Amino acid sequence: MSTLAAVVGIGQTQYKTRRGDVSIAGLVREAAVNALQDAGLEWDDIEAVILGKAPDMFEGVIMPESYLTDALGCNGKPMLRVHTAGSVGGSTALVAASHVQSGSFKRVLTVTFEKQSESNAMWALSTPQPFSVHLNAGAGGYFAPIIREYMRRSGAPRDVGIKVAVKDRLHGARNPLAHLQLPNITMQEVEESMMLWDPLRFLEACPSSDGACAMVIAAEELVHESPKPPAWIRGVAMRSEPTMYAGRDEVNPQAGRDCAADVYRQAGITDPRRDLDCAEVYVPFSWYEPMWLENLGFAAQGEGWKLTMAGATSLDEGGDIPWNCSGGVLSSNPIGASGMIRFAEAARQVRGDAGAHQVPGAKLALGHAYGGGAQFFAMWVVGADKP
Amino acid sequence: MSAADILSQDFELGFTYTRSTGPIVGRFLTGLRDRQIFGIRASDGRVIVPPMEYDPDTAEALSEFVQVAEQGAIVSWCWVAQPRAAHPLDEPFAWAMIRLDGADVPMIHCVAAPAEASLATGARVQAVWAPETRGFISDISHFELAGGGN
Numbered sequence A: 001m002s003t004l005a006a007v008v009g010i011g012q013t014q015y016k017t018r019r020g021d022v023s024i025a026g027l028v029r030e031a032a033v034n035a036l037q038d039a040g041l042e043w044d045d046i047e048a049v050i051l052g053k054a055p056d057m058f059e060g061v062i063m064p065e066s067y068l069t070d071a072l073g074c075n076g077k078p079m080l081r082v083h084t085a086g087s088v089g090g091s092t093a094l095v096a097a098s099h100v101q102s103g104s105f106k107r108v109l110t111v112t113f114e115k116q117s118e119s120n121a122m123w124a125l126s127t128p129q130p131f132s133v134h135l136n137a138g139a140g141g142y143f144a145p146i147i148r149e150y151m152r153r154s155g156a157p158r159d160v161g162i163k164v165a166v167k168d169r170l171h172g173a174r175n176p177l178a179h180l181q182l183p184n185i186t187m188q189e190v191e192e193s194m195m196l197w198d199p200l201r202f203l204e205a206c207p208s209s210d211g212a213c214a215m216v217i218a219a220e221e222l223v224h225e226s227p228k229p230p231a232w233i234r235g236v237a238m239r240s241e242p243t244m245y246a247g248r249d250e251v252n253p254q255a256g257r258d259c260a261a262d263v264y265r266q267a268g269i270t271d272p273r274r275d276l277d278c279a280e281v282y283v284p285f286s287w288y289e290p291m292w293l294e295n296l297g298f299a300a301q302g303e304g305w306k307l308t309m310a311g312a313t314s315l316d317e318g319g320d321i322p323w324n325c326s327g328g329v330l331s332s333n334p335i336g337a338s339g340m341i342r343f344a345e346a347a348r349q350v351r352g353d354a355g356a357h358q359v360p361g362a363k364l365a366l367g368h369a370y371g372g373g374a375q376f377f378a379m380w381v382v383g384a385d386k387p
Numbered sequence B: 001m002s003a004a005d006i007l008s009q010d011f012e013l014g015f016t017y018t019r020s021t022g023p024i025v026g027r028f029l030t031g032l033r034d035r036q037i038f039g040i041r042a043s044d045g046r047v048i049v050p051p052m053e054y055d056p057d058t059a060e061a062l063s064e065f066v067q068v069a070e071q072g073a074i075v076s077w078c079w080v081a082q083p084r085a086a087h088p089l090d091e092p093f094a095w096a097m098i099r100l101d102g103a104d105v106p107m108i109h110c111v112a113a114p115a116e117a118s119l120a121t122g123a124r125v126q127a128v129w130a131p132e133t134r135g136f137i138s139d140i141s142h143f144e145l146a147g148g149g150n
Helices: A024-039 A088-101 A138-154 A160-172 A187-192 A254-267 A288-295 A304-310 A335-350 B022-033
Strands: A005-012 A048-053 A079-082 A107-115 A195-197 A210-219 A231-240 A278-280 A364-371 A376-383 B037-041 B065-068 B071-080 B093-100 B107-112 B124-129 B140-145
Touching: A005 A024, A005 A088, A005 A335, A024 A107, A024 A210, A024 B022, A048 A088, A048 A335, A079 A088, A088 A107, A088 A210, A088 A231, A088 A335, A088 A364, A088 A376, A107 A335, A138 A195, A138 A288, A160 A187, A160 A288, A160 A304, A210 A335, A231 A254, A231 A335, A254 A288, A254 A364, A254 A376, A278 A335, A288 A304, A335 A364, A335 A376, B022 B037, B093 B140
Parallel strands: A048 A079, A048 A107, A278 A364, B107 B140
Antiparallel strands: A005 A210, A005 A231, A107 A210, A231 A376, A364 A376, B037 B065, B071 B093, B071 B124, B093 B107, B124 B140
8 A cells, every 4th residue: 555545524414313305316415515524625626436334135225326317427447336234334444445545546435325224135135045044133132142142151130231332322422423312221221121031131132224324535645635633544445254164263252353454554543542542342232342452352251241331432421442333333323334334433533523523632533344244354553653 | 853944934015205306396397287298498408308407528507397288209119919907008109219200309108009010110100098187197198190190
């Protein structure tokens, strides 16, 4: 990677249960226009467009990228669709970044979306196939046994997930774009919500959201043309591994550890808890915070839950390493966009542009996404300072 | 030792979805329900039917609706001599690019005609509405040759 690149514009929609007022094109358009405005740019300033979303079967629109070219100003420009399951929002940002870092393009628009109100994400996620038993599990049913294994190994108390659910919703209440606005949520309320996939309760799961997120990524020589502070891309990494093979550690996947080690090495991070100011990490189910705290090296194995319970990841409790200040996936989940929202929110923090959920003085932040059976990982580190 | 059978089995997969049309396509479809056809004016002045949400050249959002006629002219066509079950008409017909009066681009639809020889570029056609219109593109049942056409 020879060319330095930075995020110079960020645009999001408000995340809601249903955006019946707009088409899918209208939804992605809203985020893209917001990103262009944030970057002080016009359509003609963009050289290529990178689009990401979850499986086509979710909305039932096959190859939506071809239908969205006019909405995203792609006429006469290269446009590329990315897909890596739930991590797609992150990997889309990384593909866009690589288009600039490689020197191929000077300014790229990248957009991700999901319109869950028009989709069938629950059942289209795992389709019945002949010769196999259809589990009808959904994502929560798939991850719950893995969480149970984490609880067994770590000896974590049973209310860690409840604490994360409350913490991220209190963060979300600071973010006007967040779907769930639950400023008065309590541990008791979470505990009394319906048990969906033991140990995951209703309020420990992400919502289903409509929404889109976009970023403009520019090469170093054009960064000054946008008015707001840039978020310099300091490290980028993707890893994957098979969903199922004997010996795979689903609680602490090797691909996640390798991906983190790679991105930290590029960014010069040796102790993520000390060196980073905050992180936006893909936590669609509450218990994934302590699990990823360990997988990403913020805590030793078996110790992640202690950070959570001590308030280390809470903005409201003055934690030293706030996680998901935007409210995270637990507060908004337009699936295809959710990873990019993590990457964009990390960038907002180091741009000093995160409003009421700003971590004071944040200079270095991690954006993280995972997808599939926790098998695809995408991460970047962004910084206020040019490397 | 016999070779193992290699098994295969057909299966069907289906899901239910919702679709929101947004303000531009939605207005076009609402117009059809009222038996009116709307296009939209692009940045270069052309009237595009059916309307697009964003300008094909500048990518700017479009908003100026223009009502066009239910009559127009055939730009090109393709004769279907033996309609099949999935086709919109039972009798031989043409798929045609039709430029409606007041529009600058053609749209594709089907034209009922007595014979291929009765079709020509420039032939005049007239929309035939479905008995009941509900805001679907199929509210225009088909086109037929207009009286006095060449």
